[in-house]
Amino acid sequence: xxxxxxxxxxxxxxxxxxQNPVNAMLRLDRMPSIWCxxxxxxxxxNAFARALKQAKVNLEKTAIVSGIxxxxxxxGYLNFDSFHTTHGRAIPFATGxxxxxxxxxxxxxxxxxxxxxxxGNHFIHAARRNMDLLVIxxxxxxxxxxxxxxxxxxPASAKFTTAPFGQFEEPFNLPNLAESAGAVYVARWTTFHxxxxxxxxxxxxxxxGFRFIEVISPCPTLYQRRNKLGDGLDAMKYYVEKSxxxxxxxxxEIKIDFQDEITVGTFVNKERPTFLESMNARFSQTIGASYxxxxxx
Numbered sequence: 001x002x003x004x005x006x007x008x009x010x011x012x013x014x015x016x017x018x019q020n021p022v023n024a025m026l027r028l029d030r031m032p033s034i035w036c037x038x039x040x041x042x043x044x045x046n047a048f049a050r051a052l053k054q055a056k057v058n059l060e061k062t063a064i065v066s067g068i069x070x071x072x073x074x075x076g077y078l079n080f081d082s083f084h085t086t087h088g089r090a091i092p093f094a095t096g097x098x099x100x101x102x103x104x105x106x107x108x109x110x111x112x113x114x115x116x117x118x119x120g121n122h123f124i125h126a127a128r129r130n131m132d133l134l135v136i137x138x139x140x141x142x143x144x145x146x147x148x149x150x151x152x153x154x155p156a157s158a159k160f161t162t163a164p165f166g167q168f169e170e171p172f173n174l175p176n177l178a179e180s181a182g183a184v185y186v187a188r189w190t191t192f193h194x195x196x197x198x199x200x201x202x203x204x205x206x207x208x209g210f211r212f213i214e215v216i217s218p219c220p221t222l223y224q225r226r227n228k229l230g231d232g233l234d235a236m237k238y239y240v241e242k243s244x245x246x247x248x249x250x251x252x253e254i255k256i257d258f259q260d261e262i263t264v265g266t267f268v269n270k271e272r273p274t275f276l277e278s279m280n281a282r283f284s285q286t287i288g289a290s291y292x293x294x295x296x297x
Contacts, residue, residue: 023050025059032148034073038141038232040191040217041071041138045078047194048109048136051201062105065179067114069145070219072137076111088118091126094133096254102276104131105205112139116172127181129275129280132297134204134211137174140219146224153219155258159226176251178212179268185211186190186251186268192239193220200266208297209274229259 026049035041052059064082065074067090075082085093090108098106108115115123115137142160143149149162153174155167185204189197197215204211218224218235229235231279238259246254247265254263268293273281279292 021053022046023048025052025079027077030077034206035076036219038218038220038235039070039144039258040140040211040215040232040235041074042140042215043194044136044192044197045074046216047198048201049078051198051205054198055202055205057205059102059104059171062107063097065090065097065106065108067110067119069084069111069114069143070140071109071111071112082275086105088114088120088122091122091131091133091135091290095122095126095131098132098297099276100134102295104297106134108130108133108135110137111144111151112141112172112174113151115141116174116177120152124177124181127178127183127212130182130184130206130272130278131273132208132210132276134201134213136201136213136215138198138215138217139174139254140217140223142223144221144222146220146225153256155260157257158223160223161226163169171255172215173251175254175267178210179251180273182210182228183212183268184270184272185213185266187212187266188214188216188254188262189264190216190239190243190262192236192243196245196264203269207269209272216256223261227258 029296035039059080062080064075064078067085068087075084077235077269081234084175090110093104094108094140139153141154150160152172159166175186175188177244185207187200200213218232220231243262243263243264249263249265249267251267256262276294278288283291
């Protein structure tokens with residue numbers, strides 16, 4: 001068979017040009033990912049990678065920390081310094097990393113079970129201290145990797161392996177929890193709102209202090225199947241029909257009930273001193289000129 005070398009070269013150039021612009025940020029040798037068809041974690045990663053490019057973040061000074069679960073695998077797929085920590089310990093690990101090297105952009109990327117159940121106490125205190133961390137929480141309302149148990153955000157009346165007659169505990173309203181604890185940036189989007197999500201991530205990457213973004217994501221394999229809610233596409237239709245954009249909404253009023261309205265937007269964007277800024281100000285005031293301020297990054 002005769003090969004047209006010019007045409008072949010042209011085809012190869014086109015393929016190179018059409019590569020996903022975020023490929024350089026991914027460990028492609030680890031693909032395909034473990035995530036199920038219809039899962040939204042990969043969509044959130046795509047938005048995050050685009051936000052990193054748009055924010056022009058120095059990737060050599062960026063580190064990703066995650067805990068366990070489906071979202072906890074994100075750190076392993078991103079092509080820069082990343083750490084996969086134990087259950088509930090992503091935030092304390094990230095705090096130590098930031099204090100040891102304040103120049104780093106430290107991002108915590110995990111799910112609601114890891115961050116808000118075992119890791120809940122760490123979440124509250126990191127927000128209270130205004131640690132300079134960006135925390136991204138992929139909320140699919142269930143423990144997806146371990147069998148579909150009830151999570152801290154599971155909506156009332158929904159069914160789970162540990163609640164076959166319907167969940168009856170009061171779920172956390174994550175934006176309200178973050179704001180109440182002291183976060184300086186709080187936003188919520190679904191995996192349908194990819195442009196808004198990437199924009200929020202870009203804003204948060206360019207801001208200092210404890211920043212929190214909740215990403216509502218489908219779990220077709222466990223949450224939706226057990227509750228007869230269809231597949232990933234059905235979840236997208238639900239997000240389109242039930243999402244209401246309301247920036248600056250009162251976070252006390254935006255809890256999520258089963259298959260009810262989802263309020264999305266940027267709810268909090270304010271300034272207050274970070275942990276290191278507060279520490280340096282206090283010690284400079286009390287110790288005086290002999291105090292050597294700790295680097296703030």
